[in-house]
Amino acid sequence: MKKETRHRATIIDVAKRAGVSKSTVARVLGGSPNISEEAAERVHAAVSATGYEPNHLAVGMRSGRSGLLGLVIPDIANPFWADVARGAQDQAAKEGMSLLVFSSDWDSAKEAAHLRALRQARVDGAIINPVADNLDGLDRFGMPFVLIGSSAESFPDTSSVGSDIAQGVRLGMDVLLAHGHAQPAFILGPKSKLARARFLRAINQHCIERDIDPASLHTEDSDYTVEGGKEAMSRLLERASKGRHLAVFCANDLMALGAILAVRDAGLRCPEDVSILGFDGIPSGAFSWPALTTIEKDGRKIGSTTVTCLFDEMAGRPEHGRVYIPCRLIERGSLANLLAGNTDRLAAGR
Incomplete structure (x- = not known):
């Protein structure tokens, strides 16, 4: 037929x-x-x-505008970055623009290929989370752009938007201290990433202000995945003192969810034996067992704010510098309150 x-x-x-x-x-x-x-x-x-x-392409050729924006993020599978994309898309739609989304998978070659595709599509502007912390020749992007993510702080003369990581880390450290966890362990990102250095710098500053020796804190490095967090948590458990409650602050929620799995695989319980604090605020944290206490980064706000900044760049208005979006605490069930004595009583009854 x-x-x-x-x-x-x-x-x-x-x-x-x-x-x-x-x-x-x-x-x-x-x-x-x-x-x-x-x-x-x-x-x-x-x-x-x-x-x-x-035919928007034909209209764009006449007007000099395509009606398209580009977004290059490192991992579309990570719900946080999906939230950023949604916020950017919603704001672009309010302005009558469409958004092309690419995932670089933390690969600089893929990032370069995506940027070439955006130039060929003649997008009016782009939002980029640079994979590398030391990009050379930002002018090679060949279009108005705004940066997002930790790497953006390496370029103070370029407009960028991101979470206030230092404020978020302080918030996490304060809630740990308020629950009796004065010396938590940490699961951080790869040493090659600026994000890890920023996270660790905020931890050290918090410790110094409270007369805690930063060198006394245990850390494990990992990539920003569930599997990476699980492996790092297993290493921490091997080094942990038997019978002592362990608290762990993870640099993102995927790591934290992996850490919960490692605790379970080791025959331990969260939060009775191990307390875990995440960082990102992805929706899946609410459905883990126990539900994950975390420091939320507002991905949608980051996405929408970045599009607003990008329109200013396209219009030739002054640069914004670095725009910081504050974080907030979401308390659920993965963090024990040692000061209340609950964990001690549970452990004694085992």
């Missing part, structure tokens, strides 16, 4: 149905004020009836 190919409506079809010229259709769709109300109504009715969609 031969498959029918539906004819794609053109501006000529709209003009015939509305009983006007092609130029009149173009002027109506372009928002020209010098069109009678009756003619405009006929054109819009014809567009609706035929299903006509303007």
Whole structure:
């Protein structure tokens, strides 16, 4: 049976149905004020009836704008970055723009390929989370852009948006201390990443302010994945003192979820034996067992704010510098309160 190919409506079809010229259709769709109300109504009715969609590429060639923005993030599978993309998409849609989303998978070669694709698509601007912490020649992007993520702080002369990591780490350290965990262990990112250095710097500053020796704290490095967190937690458990409650602050929620799995595999319980604090606020943390206490980064706010900054860049308005979005605490069930004595009583009854 031969498959029918539906004819794609053109501006000529709209003009015939509305009983006007092609130029009149173009002027109506372009928002020209010098069109009678009756003619405009006929054109819009014809567009609706035929299903006509303007050729945005052709319109862009005439106007110098494509109506497209680009977003390059490191890991679309991480719910935090998916949230950033959603916030950016929603804000772009409010401005009548569409968003092209690419995931670099923390690979600089993929990132470069995605940026080439965005240039070829003639996007009006791009939002980029640089994979490398030391990008050379930012002008090679060839388009207005705003940076996001930790690497962006390496470029103080470029507009960027990100979470206030130092504020978020202090918030986490304060809640740990308030629950009796004066010397937690940490699961951090790879040593090659600026994000790890920023996280560790905030930890050290907090310890110094409270007369705690930072060298006394145990740390494990990992990649930012569930499996990485699980492996790092297993190493911490091997080094931990038997019978002593262990608290662990993870640099992202995927690591923290992996840490909970490692605790369970070791025959221990969270939070009775091991307390775990995450960082990101991804939705899946609410459905783990126990539900994950975490420091939430507002991914949607980051995405929407970055698009607003990008429109300013496209319009040639002054740069914003670094815009920090504050974090907030989400308390659930993975953090024991040692000061209340609950964990001691549970452990004694085992």
